[in-house]
Amino acid sequence: MKLQKNTLAALYSVLEFAAHPGEQRSAAGIARQYRISPHHLAKVLRALGRAGLLESVRGVGGGYRFTGNAKRLTLMNVIELFEDINAARRGGRRAARRELEPAGVAPIEVEDAVGVVLAEIDEIAKATFSSITLDTMLKLVARRRR
Amino acid sequence: MARSGRDPVRVRSAQPRDLGEVIAIDAGITGMRKPEYWGEILQRYGSGRRRQRFFLVAEDASRVEGFAIGEVRDWEYGMPPCGWVFAIGVRPDARLEGIGTRLLEAICQGFRRLGVTQVRTILARDNPLILSFFRSQGMMAAPFIALEKDLEP
Numbered sequence: 001m002k003l004q005k006n007t008l009a010a011l012y013s014v015l016e017f018a019a020h021p022g023e024q025r026s027a028a029g030i031a032r033q034y035r036i037s038p039h040h041l042a043k044v045l046r047a048l049g050r051a052g053l054l055e056s057v058r059g060v061g062g063g064y065r066f067t068g069n070a071k072r073l074t075l076m077n078v079i080e081l082f083e084d085i086n087a088a089r090r091g092g093r094r095a096a097r098r099e100l101e102p103a104g105v106a107p108i109e110v111e112d113a114v115g116v117v118l119a120e121i122d123e124i125a126k127a128t129f130s131s132i133t134l135d136t137m138l139k140l141v142a143r144r145r146r
Numbered sequence: 147m148a149r150s151g152r153d154p155v156r157v158r159s160a161q162p163r164d165l166g167e168v169i170a171i172d173a174g175i176t177g178m179r180k181p182e183y184w185g186e187i188l189q190r191y192g193s194g195r196r197r198q199r200f201f202l203v204a205e206d207a208s209r210v211e212g213f214a215i216g217e218v219r220d221w222e223y224g225m226p227p228c229g230w231v232f233a234i235g236v237r238p239d240a241r242l243e244g245i246g247t248r249l250l251e252a253i254c255q256g257f258r259r260l261g262v263t264q265v266r267t268i269l270a271r272d273n274p275l276i277l278s279f280f281r282s283q284g285m286m287a288a289p290f291i292a293l294e295k296d297l298e299p
Binding site: 014074120123124127128131132133135136138139 | 271272274275278281282284288
């Protein structure tokens with residue numbers, strides 16, 4: 001599973017907000033801290049707002065504030081807002097045209113076998129992302145600081 | 147998270163009298179009663195029978211709230227001695243009160259006393275609840291991959 005730039009920006013910013021619950025933070029500040037294009041980040045933050053993870057704060061010094069539950073929200077909850085992680089995988093196709101390649105392996109069989117391995121990797125990645133809450137990530141950040 | 151408004155919890159070695167409650171907690175979680183299995187576990191791990199094995203329960207004034215089982219294994223998979231946690235379970239209505247954390251801490255303390263510096267477990271990847279618990283305790287992926295296959299008759 002390779003995460004897109006938008007997804008990584010979402011993960012960085014949601015963790016940044018969750019680390020400062022109740023505080024409003026500006027999109028420009030986060031863009032600067034994580035070297036993300038402000039234009040790009042604005043779209044990401046709007047998506048996080050629509051999902052109920054952030055609320056926008058209007059007025060002078062406005063920005064966003066975290067409204068999620070860091071003990072409940074997992075990395076997967078954020079990732080699936082930006083990635084089609086449940087899209088049908090390459091694997092699982094049956095080798096229906098096996099008879100077309102009697103001397104060796106049929107292309108469809110090769111595709112199928114590679115797909116099975118890629119699907120296995122995806123399953124492990126999904127299980128990992130689904131088991132790590134924002135709170136656990138913030139603890140990891142603190143442990144790595146020590 | 148601290149337990150508020152309820153009796154304090156004490157963690158101790160499991161005794162034969164705890165078995166009924168442990169079986170009930172496990173059945174409540176897994177949907178299956180396994181009295182013979184738990185009898186065997188008590189024989190092998192209970193009451194501090196062997197120094198390297200731990201079968202702990204967490205109890206308050208009225209009942210057993212959870213259990214944990216673990217063991218120090220030497221050179222398993224070619225790795226230096228380390229602590230393995232095989233099972234941990236807490237009554238659903240007593241969760242989010244730090245009981246699982248207390249049980250895991252107690253078992254890790256037992257491992258430390260035996261000179262062990264690492265703890266491991268193996269979990270079903272389709273069980274995010276228990277995966278999240280161990281993750282929240284700071285556990286990360288170990289340098290192993292579990293493999294299996296169907297045995298053809």
